[in-house]
Amino acid sequence: MTHALTDDVLSARAREPELFDLVYRSYASQVLGYLTARGVEDPEAVMQEVFLAVLPRLATVTGGLAGLRTFVFSVAHARIVDDHRRRRRAPVELPFEPDLDGREESSAEDEAMEQISPREVHNLLGVLPDDQREVLTLRLVAGLTVEQAAEVMGKSGGAVKQLQRRALIRLREQSAVKEYVMP
Incomplete structure (x- = not known):
């Protein structure tokens, strides 16, 4: 088809x-x-x-x-x-059992893929308050428009724009702090 x-x-x-x-x-x-x-x-x-x-x-x-x-x-x-x-x-909390852990040394390719993983995006978004994280996830990951994200979240389009702006500013500030601390 x-x-x-x-x-x-x-x-x-x-x-x-x-x-x-x-x-x-x-x-x-x-x-x-x-x-x-x-x-x-x-x-x-x-x-x-x-x-x-x-x-x-x-x-x-x-x-x-x-x-x-x-x-x-x-x-x-x-x-x-x-x-x-x-x-x-x-x-659900499962204890770590080293005898059952069959992992081996990772390859350079595996390490590179980990650097661009969804987990990294999740961690980056983790510094944001829930509403800001939700807006960026809907807008950037899901690709929704401002109006669609507003409808999903039950907010106005203006509120979504404001949350997105604040989230991006906060991420930019977080990035600047890391660059300053880590030469």
Whole structure:
């Protein structure tokens, strides 16, 4: 199948199973990145939950592709909240067992890949307050517009812009402090 997900395809195929495949291929990597950046314990499993929740409601989505994108990330946001609440209620702590640790020395390639990993992005975002971290994750990782991020977060577009500006300033200040301390 060579169709691309467009407003016309969305409306013409609202009830066809192929539409789910197009939606999944169009948004899966962005949803996975969003879930990973927000610290979800098992982002792949939660991503599947997101799309399983989206599938039966595809025919009811309004607003074309922009509405669909907002809907998908609203569901993802709700799953993130569920994941964080679940972990707070029943934290899982496993003891480290050195005898079961089969890791070996990492290669230069592995070390380079670790430097650009989603974990690094997660750590960088970790210095931000929750609202600022959420805005940057929705805007930069998920690729949502200001209006879409505002709808997901239940805030105004102006509030999202202000949170994004403050977050970027804070990250810039953090970077300047590190450069000053580490020659």
